[in-house]
Amino acid sequence: MAHVLITGSADGLGLMAGRLLIGQGHTVTLHARDTVRAAHARVVLPAAENVLVGDLGSLDGIRSVATQANATGRFDAVIHNAGIGYREPHRVETVDGLSQLFTVNVLAPYLLTASMTPPDRLVYLSSGMARSGDADLSDPQWTDRRWSGAQAYSDSKLFDVLLALGVARRWPDVLSNSVEPGWVATKMGGPGAPDDLDRGPVPQGWLAVSDDEAAKVTGRHFYHQEERSVPAEAHEATVQDALLDYCAELTGTSIRASR
Structure with a gap:
């Protein structure tokens, strides 16, 4: 049985994935952003x-x-x-002077990956909106452009695909993939989301623990346990490296290629 960490798992899809994996006999560690949400997670x-x-x-x-x-x-x-959505009417800045959306959605998975002991498998949550994303890094913090929450979110979800594929290339011994859970009725997705909520946590849990040969791959992107195409630039090593190097510059921590 596997030992799995799920970030942003005090509620929503993260909590659902935790419940699913525990039900399969795996050991799960959750994550919450504060003690109140952590206490709630322990109760539920x-x-x-x-x-x-x-x-x-x-x-x-x-x-x-x-x-x-x-x-x-x-x-x-x-x-x-863990991730935040795109409904903020304006750019929110963190204590580090960075975009909050970029920090939570991109820098957090990057820096956790770079700082933690490498696991056997990494799963990065993306979105169908990644197809509208722009990998250009001339203004990823939205300091020079007029804020667009939807575009900033789309960019961040494309960056998550780049992160998954870039790590897969640098760490060939780790299975690193991205997944889109669908537009489901979570707090982020909203009550009118059309996709099946019960199917939302399944692909990430499957990629994290399954012995199915289809899940034991790396550098791929999935939707409902099926491989799905991503923008061609996501497969370009130079584009992946540009993001990884940018995140390394912001954090002072690199994800180096394994020998």
């Missing part, structure tokens, strides 16, 4: 092994979660589920 899913606490909206918070994770021992899989 008491079978979880642990709940890490840390706000992924700051570099210090991300590093704290990485430190807590490493202190618990190596995980077999990490599901980078």
Whole structure:
């Protein structure tokens, strides 16, 4: 059985994935951004092994979660589920002077990956909106452009695909993939979302633990346990490296190629 960490799992798809994996006999550690949400997670899913606490909206918070994770021992899989949506009417800046949306959706999975003991499998939550994303890094923090929450979110979800595929290339011994859970009725997706909520957590759980040969791949993108195409630029090593190098510059922590 696998030992799995799921970020952003105090509710929504992260909590659902945790419940699904525990039901299959796996050991799951949850994550919440504060102690109130952590207490709630412990109540609604008491079978979880642990709940890490840390706000992924700051570099210090991300590093704290990485430190807590490493202190618990190596995980077999990490599901980078945490994310925020695109309904903010204006750009929100973090204590680090960065876009909050970029920090939570992109820098958090990057820095956790770079800081934690590498697991056997990594799963990055993307979105169908990644197809409308722009990988251009001339203004990823939205300091020079008029804010568009939908575009910033789409960009971040494309960046998550780039992150998954870039890590897969740099770390060939780790299975690293991205997945879109569909437009489902979570707090982020809204009550009118048309996709099946019950199917939402299935592909990430499957990629994290399954012995199916179809799940034991790397550098791929999935939707409902089926491979799905992504923009061609996501497969370009130079584009992947540009994002990884940019995140390394912001955080001071690199994801180096394995020897």
